[in-house]
Amino acid sequence: MINFILLFSRQGKLRLQKWYEAKDSKDKKKVVRDLTSMILQRKPKMCNFIEYKDLCVVYKRYASLFFCFAVDRGDNELGVLEVIHRYVEVLDKYFGSVCELDIIFNFEKAYYILDELILGGEMQETSKKAVLSQIEQEDKFQEEEIVELALKDIGLI
Numbered sequence: 001m002i003n004f005i006l007l008f009s010r011q012g013k014l015r016l017q018k019w020y021e022a023k024d025s026k027d028k029k030k031v032v033r034d035l036t037s038m039i040l041q042r043k044p045k046m047c048n049f050i051e052y053k054d055l056c057v058v059y060k061r062y063a064s065l066f067f068c069f070a071v072d073r074g075d076n077e078l079g080v081l082e083v084i085h086r087y088v089e090v091l092d093k094y095f096g097s098v099c100e101l102d103i104i105f106n107f108e109k110a111y112y113i114l115d116e117l118i119l120g121g122e123m124q125e126t127s128k129k130a131v132l133s134q135i136e137q138e139d140k141f142q143e144e145e146i147v148e149l150a151l152k153d154i155g156l157i
Contacts, residue, residue: 001075002083002121003055004031005114006068007103012036015065015103016110020121039066049077060084064100087117090131112138 007016014032023031031052038050039059050057052070058080059068067084071077090113091098095106103110116131118124125131151157 001072003070008036008066010064062088090128
């Protein structure tokens, strides 16, 4: 099971975090600080797996972002790397070559895509097409809602 997900930049700035287990904010900050410093200190050719407390942390760097997933020790690390890669593939398809700025300015979409892929710390959907079609439907619904509210504001509905 995935316990938490962190996305952070090469400078150590946290860009996205998703927690699937309950922790208070003080503990979360400590975990984030520990893992970002640990991962940023590692050389690029080193293994992408770290043991942290009772968890196995699997991370992968794509461009300027580190995607970090903390899983139970018994989970398959290579499977987690596949999940990370699938998330990046869906982000790439949606944003057209995703970059750090896409995550910063469209964080709600990044969270929505993550929620379509992973539910409660487990992989929910493996199909990129299914995830992207669901996101397109949500985008259309959101656009229709915005138009409807604008028309109500000007008194046409």
